[in-house]
Amino acid sequence: MKYNRVLVDKNEVISESTYSAYYPKNTGKYALNVVLSGQANYTIEKREITLVPGSFIFLNHDTSYSNSIESKVEVNTFSVLFDPDFVADFEYSNLLQDHVLLDQPLRFKERERRFVESIHPLKGNIKFNLQHLAKHVENGVNDELLLSEYLNHCLANYYKLYHSEIIKREASLQFLNGTTKVEILKRLTVARDFMISNHNKRIRLEEVAQVACLSVNHLLRTFKQAYQQSPHQFLTGVRLQQAKHFLRNTDYPINEIVDIVGFECPSSFIRLFRNSFQITPGQYR
Amino acid sequence: MDFNQVYQVVFVKCEESSLSFFCNIPGFTIAEKIEIQGKECPILQSGNGDLIMLVEKATIEADTIVLKTDDCVRDYYLFNQKNIPGLTKPRYVAHGMELCFLDPSGNRFILTEERDYSEA
Numbered sequence: 090m091k092y093n094r095v096l097v098d099k100n101e102v103i104s105e106s107t108y109s110a111y112y113p114k115n116t117g118k119y120a121l122n123v124v125l126s127g128q129a130n131y132t133i134e135k136r137e138i139t140l141v142p143g144s145f146i147f148l149n150h151d152t153s154y155s156n157s158i159e160s161k162v163e164v165n166t167f168s169v170l171f172d173p174d175f176v177a178d179f180e181y182s183n184l185l186q187d188h189v190l191l192d193q194p195l196r197f198k199e200r201e202r203r204f205v206e207s208i209h210p211l212k213g214n215i216k217f218n219l220q221h222l223a224k225h226v227e228n229g230v231n232d233e234l235l236l237s238e239y240l241n242h243c244l245a246n247y248y249k250l251y252h253s254e255i256i257k258r259e260a261s262l263q264f265l266n267g268t269t270k271v272e273i274l275k276r277l278t279v280a281r282d283f284m285i286s287n288h289n290k291r292i293r294l295e296e297v298a299q300v301a302c303l304s305v306n307h308l309l310r311t312f313k314q315a316y317q318q319s320p321h322q323f324l325t326g327v328r329l330q331q332a333k334h335f336l337r338n339t340d341y342p343i344n345e346i347v348d349i350v351g352f353e354c355p356s357s358f359i360r361l362f363r364n365s366f367q368i369t370p371g372q373y374r
Numbered sequence: 375m376d377f378n379q380v381y382q383v384v385f386v387k388c389e390e391s392s393l394s395f396f397c398n399i400p401g402f403t404i405a406e407k408i409e410i411q412g413k414e415c416p417i418l419q420s421g422n423g424d425l426i427m428l429v430e431k432a433t434i435e436a437d438t439i440v441l442k443t444d445d446c447v448r449d450y451y452l453f454n455q456k457n458i459p460g461l462t463k464p465r466y467v468a469h470g471m472e473l474c475f476l477d478p479s480g481n482r483f484i485l486t487e488e489r490d491y492s493e494a
Contacts (some may be wrong), residue, residue: 234451240450
């Protein structure tokens with residue numbers, strides 16, 4: 090087991106490699122949790138989710154959650170815990186106009202932002218900035234100002250991602266009432282997270298709908314509106330991405346990967362993989 | 375010196391002040407000095423291995439030079455500590471991230487971190 094924790098002012102950066110761990114957490118900080126390899130299970134209030142490689146979740150400071158790792162392969166995780174004041178200050182100084190900032194320099198302490206908590210793919214700039222941050226932490230850099238630059242960038246990247254993944258998708262839902270849009274998108278993210286967490290199992294649409302507290306028809310219609318694809322297409326995409334991860338990072342035989350990621354037969358997996366990425370799994374490897 | 379490596383020629387007003395400027399930039403080192411038409415021209419290497427040759431000239435037109443880096447955020451932080459003139463905050467562009475700074479001769483340097491978003 091390897092555990093490394095660095096303090097950046099009141100924020101924390103934690104990297105860990107382990108086979109087994111349990112953390113009953115309620116840190117009072119916003120938490121950006123990434124799984125780099127293996128799987129980590131989270132209990133977020135009443136929800137059970139599994140973080141898979143190449144994904145992350147951003148949890149609110151007041152969310153009660155625990156996480157556990159129990160694995161035969163080593164699990165690498167990386168977390169950034171943001172102090173609520175840091176997030177509020179970031180938001181306040183980046184989103185408001187200069188004259189407001191000058192008139193009310195401490196107003197940021199009054200508000201606390203709550204995000205819709207959802208699993209996101211680790212891609213784009215947030216991935217690169219987190220990689221740089223992880224490398225510096227690994228190399229023992231403890232220059233708070235430098236690490237703080239990365240935290241600012243990661244937060245900026247997250248806000249941008251949040252805007253495109255949550256705010257814009259909320260807006261794309263065809264409901265008149267704003268509150269309804271927010272509530273529907275929350276339920277859709279629960280459905281999405283359930284599919285990501287259970288992508289390696291046989292999932293029925295009724296099950297997804299039940300978890301999200303939506304009827305099957307309502308789920309199908311609103312999911313398509315928000316994500317421009319059906320739940321089945323989304324699930325296939327998650328499985329293919331996971332297959333890519335295993336092809337790139339392990340020497341497991343393709344048949345085994347097909348089984349691990351939840352496809353039923355190798356031939357349909359190869360066909361789907363080729364159709365999606367214009368390359369066969371063997372060539373990709 | 376590996377002559378297969380390509381270096382970019384940067385015309386400067388004063389070699390001495392330019393050299394001291396670049397030596398003050400974190401990551402830049404003098405790789406070698408070579409003689410061109412009886413004049414010694416320093417070759418500098420950036421942190422990422424890019425080479426630039428400083429050539430002194432009485433009248434110059436400010437140029438734009440693009441260099442690569444593996445970490446724009448780190449470079450911005452380090453350059454900012456050294457008060458590098460004309461330093462801009464790193465900004466996100468289509469191919470990754472970049473920042474700019476100016477040398478004493480007014481040449482604009484773009485430091486670019488290429489990011490492959492296709493696999494990301």
